[in-house]
Amino acid sequence: MNLKIIQLGIMNLNDCLDLDQKSLNGLWTRSQWEKELTDPKRICLGIIELETKKLLGLCSAWLVVDELHITFIAVHPIHxxxxxxxxxLKDLIRRSKALKTNQIxxxxxxxxxxxxxxxxxxGFKTIGNRxxxxxxGSDALILNKETSNK
Structure with missing residues (x-):
């Protein structure tokens, strides 16, 4: 497969909704995805198969001062x-370093x-619980990774 990571935008809304539904049973609503894909303080990356232009995976994160908060990561179940x-995730970490973040x-x-x-x-470590x-009703573990930009 010939793959490429791209910055996703509003034109990818339906693909994001579809992948969200198939991989995580529709974690987010259409309006949440619209916000994710248009807010300049958010990073939304997709991995596409170049020949078919099909979205195979995506991740998104919020830039908060010098921290990156990953909000979504999923890969299509068959991939x-x-x-x-x-x-x-490696590409997101690379981009976070370029943005001078200290932690993810x-x-x-x-x-x-x-x-x-x-x-x-x-390289993530568990630092807490929600x-x-x-x-x-499940609990969430809070994970952290230092990005060595201090």
Whole structure:
């Protein structure tokens, strides 16, 4: 596959909604995605297959002063476990360093062992817990990665 990471915009709204639905059962609403794709303080990256222009994965984050807060990361179910999430997250980390961020934060469901292992392999450490964070009542672990820009 010939892949490329691109900056997503409002023209990618329907693809983001579709990928969100297929990978995370529609975590965000249309209006949330519209905000994510148009707010200049947010980064929204997608990984596309060049021949088909199909969106295979995406991640988004909010820039808050000198911190980056990852709000969404997903890979289409039929393309999971192929390194696409790692490719996306590495690119986001590279971009965060160019933006002079000092830390990256994210939340992950406390019972999502594959995601926790993935983030640990990418250098994230657990620094806290948010009780009853998700719609289903699950707790969230707060993860952090220093980006060495201090």
């Amino acid at each position: 999971q476990r192929k390194g696409l999430g790692k490719f996306l 934060f994210l939340e992950v469901k406390n019972n999502n062992d594959p995601a926790k292992a993935f983030y640990k392999a990418m 009780s009853n964070f998700y719609k289903d």
